Amino acid sequence: MAATVETIEQVEQLGTEKYKYGFVTDIESEMAPKGLSEEVIRFISAKKEEPEWMLEWRLKAYEHFKTMEEPDWAKVEYTPIDLSDIYYYAAPKVKEKLNSLDEVDPELLRTYEKLGIPLKEQEILAGVVAVDAVFDSVSVATTYRKKLAEYGVIFCSISEAIKEHPELVKKYLGSVVPYSDNYFATLNCAVFTDGSFVYIPKGVRCPMELSTYFRINAENTGQFERTLIIAEEGSYVSYLEGCTAPQRDENQLHAAVVELVAMKEAEIKYSTVQNWYPGDETGAGGIYNFVTKRGACRGDSSKISWTQVETGSAVTWKYPSCILQGDNSVGEFYSVAITNNAQQADTGTKMVHIGKNTKSTIISKGISAGKADNTYRGLVKVLPGAEGARNYTQCDSLLIGDQCGAHTVPYIESRNPSARIEHEATTSKISEDQLFYCAQRGLSEEDSVSIIVNGFCKEVMKELPMEFAVEAQKLIGISLEGSVG
Amino acid sequence: MALLEIKNLHASLEEEGKEILKGIDLVIQPGEVHAIMGPNGSGKSTLSYVLAGRDGYEVTEGEVTFGDKDLLELEANERANEGVFLAFQYPVEIPGVPGMTFLREALNSKRKYHGEEELDAMQFLKLVREKAKSLEMGDDMLKRAVNVGFSGGEKKRNEILQMAVLEPTLCVLDETDSGLDIDALKIVADGVNALRNENRGMLLITHYQRLLDYIQPDFVHVMAAGKIQRSGGKELALELEEKGYADFTGKAA
Numbered sequence: 001m002a003a004t005v006e007t008i009e010q011v012e013q014l015g016t017e018k019y020k021y022g023f024v025t026d027i028e029s030e031m032a033p034k035g036l037s038e039e040v041i042r043f044i045s046a047k048k049e050e051p052e053w054m055l056e057w058r059l060k061a062y063e064h065f066k067t068m069e070e071p072d073w074a075k076v077e078y079t080p081i082d083l084s085d086i087y088y089y090a091a092p093k094v095k096e097k098l099n100s101l102d103e104v105d106p107e108l109l110r111t112y113e114k115l116g117i118p119l120k121e122q123e124i125l126a127g128v129v130a131v132d133a134v135f136d137s138v139s140v141a142t143t144y145r146k147k148l149a150e151y152g153v154i155f156c157s158i159s160e161a162i163k164e165h166p167e168l169v170k171k172y173l174g175s176v177v178p179y180s181d182n183y184f185a186t187l188n189c190a191v192f193t194d195g196s197f198v199y200i201p202k203g204v205r206c207p208m209e210l211s212t213y214f215r216i217n218a219e220n221t222g223q224f225e226r227t228l229i230i231a232e233e234g235s236y237v238s239y240l241e242g243c244t245a246p247q248r249d250e251n252q253l254h255a256a257v258v259e260l261v262a263m264k265e266a267e268i269k270y271s272t273v274q275n276w277y278p279g280d281e282t283g284a285g286g287i288y289n290f291v292t293k294r295g296a297c298r299g300d301s302s303k304i305s306w307t308q309v310e311t312g313s314a315v316t317w318k319y320p321s322c323i324l325q326g327d328n329s330v331g332e333f334y335s336v337a338i339t340n341n342a343q344q345a346d347t348g349t350k351m352v353h354i355g356k357n358t359k360s361t362i363i364s365k366g367i368s369a370g371k372a373d374n375t376y377r378g379l380v381k382v383l384p385g386a387e388g389a390r391n392y393t394q395c396d397s398l399l400i401g402d403q404c405g406a407h408t409v410p411y412i413e414s415r416n417p418s419a420r421i422e423h424e425a426t427t428s429k430i431s432e433d434q435l436f437y438c439a440q441r442g443l444s445e446e447d448s449v450s451i452i453v454n455g456f457c458k459e460v461m462k463e464l465p466m467e468f469a470v471e472a473q474k475l476i477g478i479s480l481e482g483s484v485g
Numbered sequence: 486m487a488l489l490e491i492k493n494l495h496a497s498l499e500e501e502g503k504e505i506l507k508g509i510d511l512v513i514q515p516g517e518v519h520a521i522m523g524p525n526g527s528g529k530s531t532l533s534y535v536l537a538g539r540d541g542y543e544v545t546e547g548e549v550t551f552g553d554k555d556l557l558e559l560e561a562n563e564r565a566n567e568g569v570f571l572a573f574q575y576p577v578e579i580p581g582v583p584g585m586t587f588l589r590e591a592l593n594s595k596r597k598y599h600g601e602e603e604l605d606a607m608q609f610l611k612l613v614r615e616k617a618k619s620l621e622m623g624d625d626m627l628k629r630a631v632n633v634g635f636s637g638g639e640k641k642r643n644e645i646l647q648m649a650v651l652e653p654t655l656c657v658l659d660e661t662d663s664g665l666d667i668d669a670l671k672i673v674a675d676g677v678n679a680l681r682n683e684n685r686g687m688l689l690i691t692h693y694q695r696l697l698d699y700i701q702p703d704f705v706h707v708m709a710a711g712k713i714q715r716s717g718g719k720e721l722a723l724e725l726e727e728k729g730y731a732d733f734t735g736k737a738a
Binding site for chain 1: 537538539540541560561562565566570571573576577578579580581582586587588590591592594595598630631647651
C-alpha cells in the first residue's frame, strides 16, 4: 500500500459514469454565459486552449458533480449558493471598477494603514489599479522564474503547466484530491480557472520561499483556484499562500483545491494567511471559503506541514490534510482560526496513517469573539498496516465575550493496536484580570487583546516564515478589534 | 503641588452596589513613602484598584488628582502611561507572551503616549538586562511567559522589574510582601528602595509590619472599615504589630 503512485487513470477506476458530450461552444465571446453547464466548461477549456485530456477531465468531473449534493454536516449556516447565478469564466474579472482610493471603504483603508501597506499596494488590493500599472510585474516574475529555473524548479500558473508540462500535470493532477472527492472540489475540477504549479526536482532545496505574491499578476485566479505542488525525492520547498491585507472581492464563493505530493525524503511546508473579506458585522457580503487542501506523503520519510492563519471570510470550511503513505512519513497541521462578529469557521485536518511509524502532530488554536462560531473538526485515522503510528493533537479554544461559541469535534479511528494517539483540549477565556493587568502596564485594550491572543497562538505563529509572522501578528490584533468592552 | 491628592473618596462595587471605600483622604508629596496597613477586608486593595482604574468599581463621591490631572477621568491604561504603577498582589499570568515582549510593549506604549520614539529590540534588551541584574533575574526568566510557572518570589521580583523599567512617578505596591520568604523579601525591598527618589511617591499596602523593616515609610496610615482611622510616623507600624488591629475594628484581627 505504501508509496503507491495513484495516477488519474487509477483514480478514474473508482468508477464514474462516462460523460456524453455534444456541445459546440462559440469561443468568440468574452464571457461565458451565466450558470454552470457543459457548454460553459467547454468554453473555459477552449478559452484556455487546453488539450483534449484536460477538457475530458473537467467534463467527467461535471458529470459526477451533477450527482452530488451540497454537504451540510459542517457547523456553519449560510444562505444557499445559487450556482446558476455565477459567471464561471468572466466572473473573476468583474471587480467593480473604482477610480481612486477615495471610493474605497474607509474601514478597509484603516486596516491597510495599520498593517503598514504601501499606498501603491493598497490600490492594487482594493482593486483601484491593475498590478501591472504599478510594478513592472512581468519582469519581477521573470527574474524569479529565471533564478528558479537554474535550480530546475518550475513555478508557473497551472494553465501554463497544462500546456508546457502536460506529462507532470497529467500524472499528478487529481491524484491527491480525485475529481470525485467532494462537492466543492468536484466543482473546482470542472470549472477551475487558474492557480499555481510548483515542481521541485530531485534533491533540490528550493532557494527561496515561493509565494503567490510573486506572481500576483500572472493570472486573475478568481474563485476556483487550483494549486499543485510536487516535491521529488529529497527536495524541499516552502510555499506561502495569501495576503495579510483583506482583499476586496466580488466573488462570494471561493472553492479552491490544493494538492501536494511529497516523494521519498521530500518536505513541503505550506503556509497560508487567509484574510478574505469577512463581511460587515452581520456577515453580509462576506466570502464563503470552501477549500479542499490535501497532501500526500507518498515516499518514505517524507514530510508535509500545513500552517494556516485564518482570520477572514464569512464562512470557512477547510481541512488541510495529510495522507501518510510512506513509512516514517510525517504530517503536521498548525492552525489559528479567528472568528469575530458573525464569522463562522469549521476547520481542522485529517491525518491518515497508512505507512509504518508514521507521525502526525495537530496544533489547533481557535479564537472566537463577538457572535462568531468556531469549530475544530479533525480526523486521525490509523489503518491496519500503520504499525507504530503516532499522533499528538492539541486543540485549544479561546473565547472573548459571552456570545460566541467554540466547538471541538475530534474523530479518532485506529485499526492498529500499536498506534499511540494523544488528544488534549482546553477552552479558556481572556480574563478580566489579564486585561486589567495589561491596561495597568499602559496597553490599550486593542493591544492587550492582541498580545494575549498572540501568546495563545504562539506555538502556531512560530511555524510561520519570519517575514509572514510579523504581519500575521498584527493581523490577529486587527481582526479582533472591538471584540472586548 | 502634591503628587497624589485623594479627597473624600467613596467607592462601591458596581454589581452589588456595596460601598467599600467610605471617605478616604490622603495626600502624597513627591519623594514620600506612605504605608497603608489594615486588617483583611478593610478596603486596602480596593483603594489600589480604584486608583489604577479597574473596571467593576464605581466612584460615588470625592476626587483624586494626580499632579495636575483628574485621575478619575482617565482610562486605566492612560493612568499607567501618566505614571501610576500598581504592583499586583497576585501578578497575572499571560501564557505564551515572553516577559520581554510584554514589557517592551508596555514601555513603548508609554513612550508613544508621551510622544517619544519607541525603543527597538536591541535598545530595550540593554535597558532590561541592566535593570534585571540588581533583582537577580537572568535572561532565562525574562524569556519565559509572563508570570507563567513563576514562584511567588519570582512574580514579585518581576513586578519590581516592570516598575524599574517603566519608571512611574507613583508606585502602589499591593501586599508585595505576601508569599515571600525572607531572602526574596530582601531582594524585592532592595529593588524598591533603589527606586526611591525625590520625585517619586510610593504607597505600600500591607497587612504586616515586616515589610516596613526593609522599606522604611515616612508615614503610616491605618485603614479599617473603608476609612483611614489613624495616621502617624513609622512608630505607628510597630504599635500595630504589638497591639493588632483590634482597636480599629472592635475585634481581634
